[in-house]
Structures are given as structure tokens and as C-alpha cells.
Amino acid sequence: MEKENFWQNLKKPIIAVAPMDGVTDNAFRSILKQAGADLVYSEFVSVDGIFHAPQRMEPTMAFTEEQRPYITQIFGKKPDMFKHAAGVVAELGASGVDINFGCPSKKVVAHGSGVKLMTNLDLVYDIVKSTIEGAKGIPVSIKIRAGINIKPEDQEKRDAGEVEKITAIQMIDHIKDLDFKAIMIHGRTYEQGFIGDLDLEQIKGIKEIVGDKIVLVNGGITSPEIAKDILEKTGVDGIGIGRGVFGKPWLCQQIKDYLATGEY
Numbered sequence: 010m011e012k013e014n015f016w017q018n019l020k021k022p023i024i025a026v027a028p029m030d031g032v033t034d035n036a037f038r039s040i041l042k043q044a045g046a047d048l049v050y051s052e053f054v055s056v057d058g059i060f061h062a063p064q065r066m067e068p069t070m071a072f073t074e075e076q077r078p079y080i081t082q083i084f085g086k087k088p089d090m091f092k093h094a095a096g097v098v099a100e101l102g103a104s105g106v107d108i109n110f111g112c113p114s115k116k117v118v119a120h121g122s123g124v125k126l127m128t129n130l131d132l133v134y135d136i137v138k139s140t141i142e143g144a145k146g147i148p149v150s151i152k153i154r155a156g157i158n159i160k161p162e163d164q165e166k167r168d169a170g171e172v173e174k175i176t177a178i179q180m181i182d183h184i185k186d187l188d189f190k191a192i193m194i195h196g197r198t199y200e201q202g203f204i205g206d207l208d209l210e211q212i213k214g215i216k217e218i219v220g221d222k223i224v225l226v227n228g229g230i231t232s233p234e235i236a237k238d239i240l241e242k243t244g245v246d247g248i249g250i251g252r253g254v255f256g257k258p259w260l261c262q263q264i265k266d267y268l269a270t271g272e273y
Contacts, residue, residue, distance in 0.1 A: 014148045015078045015104050016190045016223045022240055022268065023047050023247025024261050026254055027193060027227050028082040028107065028152065030114075034069075038076050041254065045262030047247075048078055053109055053117075056085035056094035063097060070101055077104055082152065084109035086121045088135040092143030099145035105190070106144050108136060110180070111152040113199050124199045127157050127175050130183040137187050150191035150223075153177050155208040157199040178214050191223035193249040203228075203252070212243045225249045233260075233267035240268075 026033060026041050028050035033041075038049040051070055058066045072079045081103045083094045091108065098106045110133065112123030126133055141149050156176040177194055194215060196207025207228050216224045227249035230236050236248050254260050263273040 014190055016148055016150070019047055019078070019223075019247075021246050023223070023225060024236075024264055025193070025225055025247060025249045026050065026261065027195075027249040027251040028053060028080075028109070029251060030112075032255075035071055035073070035076075037258070038079070039073060040258050041261060042076050044258040044260075045265055046250075046258075047261075048080070049076055050107060051079070051081045051103075053082055053084050053112065054094070056083050056087070056090040059083070059094040059097050060090055067101070070098065070103070072103070079103055080105040080107045080150065082107040082109055083140075084112060084117065084122050086126060086132070086136075088132075088139035091136050092139040095140045095143035095149070096145055099143075099147045103147065105148040105150060106140065107150045107152055107193075108140055109152050111154045111193075111195050113154070113202060118199075124154050124157050127153065127177075127180055127199075128159055130175065130180060133180060134184050134187070137184050137189055141188055148190040149188075150193070151189055152193045152195075152227075153180060154195045155198045155201075155211055176211060177208075178211055178218065181215050181218050185218055189222070191225065192219065193225040193227050195227045195251075197228050207239070209239070209242050212245060216243070216245050223247070227251055229253075231260075233264045233273050236264045237268055 025048035026046045030053045041049050054069050070081050081098045095106050110126050117123035118125045158174050224245040225247045226239050230250050231253040266273040
């Protein structure tokens, strides 16, 4: 039975803080909530780790009631592992579970996880479907990037030698019939890393594809002015702040104040 979809109850624009490994731990999430964040995520949690060593993973997934709505983000590459992990996340009481399709870390990509998964859209579909099946009714969301180039060996595996790049729009179009509730998109490609302009046109296109699903923009949001500009240009439901909160968790409340009054 589907549980409450908290996403639809959040006041827009939603000010979220994106999941960051080694950053969004239990203590920092509490600070972020006090500093105005509407939504917080865990650090990255391995689905393999949840399966093989659940007790070791539980501290990373621990949260306080004051942090709600709180989402546990999981990563890996095996659909059955995602299904199992989603069930564990639900049993531990998280408000939702998020799938990492966006991490550009060399270690994660070399493992075949994170943004690397975008190069195999059929696998992406199976992972999202399995996670929804295992989540015991809590809402499932996804974190993605604007795109990733396809290497020759990947093209051969996918029998799509003519494809040079997978975009976020292609990925979302491939899975749009699945019942995930929200997307956070980092508006830069894997190759851009954390530098360069966001692909705002593609973000607007994703919002058109998914309709009433929630879309959050992530990447380069370091000031209230930037946040307002991105929201106005894309028309999405909110933002996901990443490295912009390093040393200044109060940025969340500053953005809210600026959007409401023009001052902060």
C-alpha cells in the first residue's frame, strides 16, 4: 500500500540540500533543517553494503524526527540489490528513498554505478522498477545529471553504435511510465563535472515530460540571486543546493527570504 507522498505536501519552491557523501551526515542535516532546508538527504549508501553488512550501514541511514522529510539515497548497479535496500530503508522509517544516477566520482563510475548507469537505459529502467517494488509504499525519487558521453565499448554492449551521448531527457523519456515521484537533476554533464553552465533548456524539457512529478535543479547554486534566476528560467518546483552550503548552511533561509521579500 502506498504511503503518503510527502513531495506533494511541500511548499513550493522547495529548498532542498542535495545528498553529498561525507557531508550530509546526521549532525549536518540537523543544522540544515534549523537553517531553513525543506528537505534533506542522507550521504550515499551502498545497496551492496545494506545487503551484506546492514548493521554497518545503519549509522549512515540514522536520522532524527526533526529532519523529516528525510530521504535515504542509495547507489549500486544491481536491480535486486536495490529492491532489497529499498525495503530496508522503508523499515527504518525514512520518508523516501532516492536512487543515485548522478555521482561523477571516479571510484563510483569505475564500479559501474552513479552517472555511469545512464549509459544503459534498460538497466536504469530495471533499477527504478525494482526500487519501487521494494520500497513498501514510500515514495521513490532519482538524482541524475544532464548527460554523459558514450564510450565505444558501451555502444557495442548496448547495440547502439550510432549514439554518442545519453542525455537526461532521453533517460527520463525511457522511464517516464514508472511511478517515481521526483527528480533532482544536476544541470551539468558528467564531462563538465562541477564547472560550466547548466543546461536549463533540457531541465525545462524534463519538466514538460514528467508533468506533475516534482523536478528540482541542482548545480552551481551558491547565492539567493542565482537560485531565483534558475527558478524563473526553468519553472521547476525547487532547487537542490550542493556545495553552496559548505560553510554557510543559512543559505537555505536566505534563499527563502529573498524569494519572498527581495532581501536577505
